[in-house]
Amino acid sequence: xxxxxxxxxxxxxxxxxxxxxxxxxxxxxxxxxxxxxxxxxxxxxxxxxxxxxxxxxxxxxxxxxxxxxxxxxxxxxxxxxxxxxxxxxxxxxxxxxxxxxxxxxxxxxxxxxxxxxxxxxxxxxxxxxxxxxxxxxxxxxxxxxxxxxxxxxxxxxxxxxxxxxxxxxxxxxxxxxxxxxxxxxxxxxxxxxxxxxxxxxxxxxxxxxxxxxxxxxxxxxxxxxxxxxxxxxxxxxxxxxxxxxxxxxxxxxxxxxxxxxxxxxxxxxxxxxxxxxxxxxxxxxxxxxxxxxxxxxxxxxxxxxxxxxxxxxxxxx
Numbered sequence: 001x002x003x004x005x006x007x008x009x010x011x012x013x014x015x016x017x018x019x020x021x022x023x024x025x026x027x028x029x030x031x032x033x034x035x036x037x038x039x040x041x042x043x044x045x046x047x048x049x050x051x052x053x054x055x056x057x058x059x060x061x062x063x064x065x066x067x068x069x070x071x072x073x074x075x076x077x078x079x080x081x082x083x084x085x086x087x088x089x090x091x092x093x094x095x096x097x098x099x100x101x102x103x104x105x106x107x108x109x110x111x112x113x114x115x116x117x118x119x120x121x122x123x124x125x126x127x128x129x130x131x132x133x134x135x136x137x138x139x140x141x142x143x144x145x146x147x148x149x150x151x152x153x154x155x156x157x158x159x160x161x162x163x164x165x166x167x168x169x170x171x172x173x174x175x176x177x178x179x180x181x182x183x184x185x186x187x188x189x190x191x192x193x194x195x196x197x198x199x200x201x202x203x204x205x206x207x208x209x210x211x212x213x214x215x216x217x218x219x220x221x222x223x224x225x226x227x228x229x230x231x232x233x234x235x236x237x238x239x240x241x242x243x244x245x246x247x248x249x250x251x252x253x254x255x256x257x258x259x260x261x262x263x264x265x266x267x268x269x270x271x272x273x274x275x276x277x278x279x280x281x282x283x284x285x286x287x288x289x290x291x292x293x294x295x296x297x298x299x300x301x302x303x304x305x306x307x308x309x310x311x312x313x314x315x316x317x
Contacts, residue, residue, distance in 0.1 A: 003305035008119040009127045011135040012173045013202075022311060024145050026300035027293070029315035034069070034296070040315070041071030042308040045092040049075040049102040051118075052129070053093070053109045058269060058291055059129045059138070063106050063267035066298040070308075075102060099124045104306055107131075115256060125305045133167040134257040139268055140173035142297040143227070146290045150264045154178075160219035160263070162249055163274060165195040165230035170268040171229060172199050179206035187212045188219045190248050195229070216249045220259040226251070228267045228287075230274050251275045256282055266290055 003019060033040055048067040050060050056078070064074045067189035077098070089097075091114055096106055099122035107118050108129040115135075130136045148154050159178065161171045165187055175185065176199065185203065187195045187210055194212065203210050213219065219226055231246045256262055256279060267275060267287040279285050303309045 002310035003238050004304040006125055008125055009137055010115045012137045012140050012176040020183040023141055025312040026315055027145055027296040029312035030299045031296040043070040043072035046072040046306055047102040049098050049105050051077045051098055051107045053241050056108055062294040063298050064301055066295055091117055102164055129228055133169050136169040137171045139170045140177040142294045143174050144177055144295045145297050150286050155182040157224045158184045159225045160188055160223035161227050162188040162219055164193050164231050165189040166193040167227045175199050179208050185210035186219055220255055223263045225264045226273050230272045249274055251279055253278045
């Protein structure tokens, strides 16, 4: 049985640990097959629509590449100003309409809760590619996949989440996903950008040990993994507050060299100035490998949600 067949993927708390592990195992199988094959035609004749109300590079392209690698087809709406949205069409009506032309819908929208609104309207599975500052479940899944690959495990890690924790849907989702594993979290941010209470309360209720701090060097000294995030200009209503906070944390080669043990460095990207390009040469800088992992994880999700596979064994044949 495949519990994800026909399912909407809207947020991390909706997924059980068994669901997460199913996706990760299938992603490993797809990565193994792509080492020797360029096409795995499990979704031939199926159509994916990507409906993006906010800019995206990695998420949209990796979903579209995943569908193409699976032999499927893609319809993409990445400029809603050229669609009926510009005429005032509601999100529900747009989702209901787009669903008539596809088998699965991937949506990004600036409003928290928008993915659920689309799922309620559409009669095909809906995958949330980011709803405002709320959740980004597929990013969390690829982050887990990357953590397991880079560290060889998920249990027993000390992970620092750094930067914009208030508006950062990637850190919200990853923190929620990590409750299934034995980890410790260090939440590093300016006071104005602390992790929201709804996330820290979720961590506390789940028994995940965490501590809040403001020092990047402290995180570098203590953590096995440092997950950097950018200060997001688009989430600020007051530009002066953004300008004051944007350079709070900058990871440099000097900080890497000073760390007692160099942690793995992740970042959901795009970066602005919070990781010096000079850090890219360190073997611990895993953020572009993290990008690649998004392809395998999203292939796994599409194949599972569309019922083409029930697990990793069918991928490997």
